[in-house]
Structures are given as C-alpha cells and as structure tokens.
C-alpha cells in the first residue's frame with residue numbers, strides 16, 4: 001500500500017500517511033490534500049498519496065554519531081569530473097552563471113528500509129527525514145536540509161541554501177568568496193522569482209547551518225503572498241531553484257538534461273505535506289541527501305553547484321562528502 005512516513009526538522013514526532021488502494025494519483029494544481037512526491041522535471045507527474053489513514057506518534061530521535069570511517073565510492077570519478085569541466089566551459093561562454101551537476105552511486109543493501117530511515121533520523125536531527133513507498137513508483141528515503149516552501153494562510157517561508165564545507169567538530173566553517181557569491185546569487189534569484197507573487201518579501205543574511213556531516217550557507221526568506229496567489233503559483237515560481245538547477249533556470253535545465261549521464265527522476269524534486277491538517281498547511285522540501293531503495297541495492301544521488309570559480313577536483317570531493325550522509329547509514 002502507498003505510504004509516506006516522515007519527521008519534520010527538529011521535531012520529536014513521527015507522522016505517516018497511508019493510501020488504502022494502489023492507484024497512482026497525480027496532483028495537477030497542488031489543490032489536493034495529501035503527501036506530495038514530485039520529480040525534478042516539471043513535465044513529470046507529481047505523485048500524491050491520498051491520506052486515507054493518518055498516524056502521528058511521539059518519537060524521541062536517538063542521536064547517532066557519524067561512523068568514524070566511511071568507505072567512499074570512487075567509481076565514476078572521471079566521468080563526473082569531465083561533466084564538471086564541461087559545465088565550467090559552458091559558464092565561460094557567458095550564457096550560464098551557475099549549474100548544479102549531479103551523479104548517482106550504487107551501493108549494496110544490507111539493512112531494511114525502516115532501519116535505514118531510523119538511522120537517518122538519528123544522524124540528521126535537523127533535516128526533514130522521510131521514507132516513501134508506492135508500488136508503482138518505488139521506495140525512496142532521505143534526510144533533506146532544504147525547505148522548498150511552507151505556506152500557512154498567506155504567509156510563505158522558503159530558503160536560499162547553497163555552498164558546502166565538511167563539518168569538523170569544534171570548528172567554525174571558513175567560507176571563501178566562491179561559496180559566499182554562490183549563495184548570494186541563489187538568494188537574489190529567489191527574490192526575483194517570487195517578486196510578482198508577494199506583497200512583501202524579506203531575505204535574511206546568510207548563516208552557517210549544519211546538515212549531518214556538512215555545513216551549508218542559508219538565508220531564510222519570508223513574506224506574504226498577494227491575495228490572488230495560490231500555493232501552486234509560489235511552487236511554480238520557485239521550482240527548480242538555482243540551489244538544485246542553476247541560473248538562468250531554462251539554460252541550466254537544458255544543460256543538465258543534455259549532459260548529466262542519467263535521469264534524476266525524484267532527486268532534486270520536492271516532497272511533503274500538501275494542504276494538510278485542519279489548517280490546510282503546505283510544507284514541501286527539496287529531495288536532497290536521498291536514495292532510491294531496491295531489493296538488493298541503494299542508489300544514492302549527490303550533486304553540487306558549479307560556477308566559473310569552481311575547481312573540478314574540489315567539486316568531486318564535495319559530492320563525495322555529501323554521499324557520506326547516506327553511506328553512513330547503509
């Protein structure tokens with residue numbers, strides 16, 4: 001039976017949504033109620049789990065340390081480094097400013113989906129952790145640090161999240177100009193994209209936030225939507241954000257589709273509650289730090305933002321560091 005079980009960031013509660021038949025439901029206008037699971041490609045179907053049964057329960061997250069030694073997967077390095085070089089060359093031609101390039105990693109499975117999900121909740125308490133299953137779509141699991149959009153009445157919250165450094169206990173991250181500029185670019189772009197839908201909009205200064213084994217730079221963004229604007233318009237204005245696609249959006253998307261060596265499907269899509277609960281709130285997250293679970297293996301997805309200032313080797317290392325979040329629990 002289709003279901004999603006999830007824990008919101010920093011919460012001590014688990015929630016689950018079950019659909020009692022196996023129908024594949026699609027949300028067209030984000031007017032329905034339920035749990036949404038949408039792909040990266042805006043032309044693809046946004047899957048909806050109808051909340052026939054809803055369950056909530058207290059869940060004390062058992063905080064787990066990250067494994068001291070993780071075996072990173074070096075396969076595919078040359079292909080990914082070449083892709084990054086190609087991205088930098090394209091940016092130098094002047095049409096593209098930023099493009100997010102990604103890859104997938106196959107790892108044999110030794111644990112059940114539920115064990116993996118519980119371990120992710122323990123290692124990433126500040127993330128939105130989820131386990132999604134639909135017999136006609138597959139099984140996905142992740143712990144994402146990124147909110148796409150939250151809408152309550154007309155109040156909207158989102159964030160500009162970009163730039164990555166490894167987390168080292170007891171040390172504060174030292175951001176370089178590449179990272180600061182990259183995150184600033186994302187903030188400005190989100191501001192521009194939302195401008196026509198909002199009465200007013202505030203974008204906070206960037207702060208360092210921890211996501212499992214990593215640091216990111218984040219600015220919170222909030223505002224009030226114009227009376228005639230619905231969640232659908234806000235989502236369409238935001239997705240795909242430059243945090244996971246690039247700047248300008250159309251050019252970056254085209255470059256990704258043409259040059260990435262696989263189909264992203266639900267990685268860098270978005271998921272979460274749609275018009276949910278008594279107050280019909282929506283809270284959607286970007287599907288990052290995630291994996292697709294099959295019978296015998298897990299497919300992990302990782303990527304990073306490429307700008308003119310990117311160094312291909314460091315960008316490879318960044319995707320390796322991102323993969324630790326998932327490798328840690330497999």
Ligand SMILES: C=C(O[C@@H]1C=C(C(=O)O)C=C[C@H]1O)C(=O)O
Nearest residue numbers: 161162163164243302303304305
């Ligand atoms: C694309 C990913 O993450 C995104 C890219 C980041 C970056 O380029 O530094 C940081 C956070 C996310 O917005 C990913 O985790 O796969």
